[in-house]
Amino acid sequence: MRLLSISSGKVTPLFGSHHPNYKVVASGINKTSISNLENPVPVEIGRLGIKGDEQADLSVHGGIEKAIYVYPAEHYAFWNELLTRETKQIVELNPGAVGENFTIEGLLEHEVFVGDRLTIGELEFSVVKLREPCFKFNAKMGYKGAAKAMLQSSFCGWYLxxxxxxxxxxxxxxxIFPGPRDTSIADQNRALLNRNQQRNLWD
Incomplete structure (x- = not known):
């Protein structure tokens, strides 16, 4: 298990026809890799996450409890295939493409539980909860079914x-150092998928 990339971004306008009421919203979902295997630059990590990283809506992203969003690189093949098929264009996503801060390998949602602790290098983190996709994710991916696909696949990632x-x-x-191991990230995703209000997701 290792950290493949650290990504950061600023709040910018996000355009798309993926919500009935908004054509443009502010979002920090556009992330760029600032430390990767080809250029492993040290990055400062504070209580609120990566120094200089921004989030537009702190009620759903960022803050102490959602300081870092982690996503497994193993899921990128799924998104490349889905988006290539749906958009009729060849898609090859780069680290940070789903809005994550840490792109990792070797650890998946069914293996990670709320309350587990992760050490990465000399730093320590606690697993908080899954990422809940919304219409902004649809706009970022350029596909109105992206949020639903994230839930249905359980390829959601998690916050630290x-x-x-x-x-x-x-x-x-x-x-990884196990916590109580009562609820996995995959368990949380299944519960979210089964909620009535999450079934549409603007698809």
Whole structure:
């Protein structure tokens, strides 16, 4: 298990016809890799996440409890195939493409539980909850069914609280230390998918 990329971004206008009431919204979902295996630059990680990273709506992203969004690189093949088929264009997503801060390998949603602790390099994190996709994710992906596809596939990723701050760079190993192990991220995703109000998701 290791950290492949660290990504950051600023709040910018996000355009799309993926919501009945909005054609443009402010969003920090556009992330760019600032430390990766080819260029493993140290990045400062504080209590609120990556130094300089921004979120537009702190009620759903960011803050102490959602400081870092983690996404497994193993899911990128799914998105490349789906988006290539649906958009009729060849899609090859890069780290940060789903809005994640940490792109990792070797750890998936059914293996991660709320309350688990992760160490990455010398830093420590706590698993908080899954990522809940919305219409902004549809707009980012350029496909109105992207949020529904994320829920149906369980390829949602998860949020971390920062326990130990400091500098971190791509390539660092990841270790997981189990918490109570009552609810996995995959369990949370299944519960969310079954809620009536989540079944439409503007698809």
């Amino acid at each position: 609280r920062v326990i130990q701050t400091g500098a971190l760079q791509a390539g660092e190993p990841i270790a």
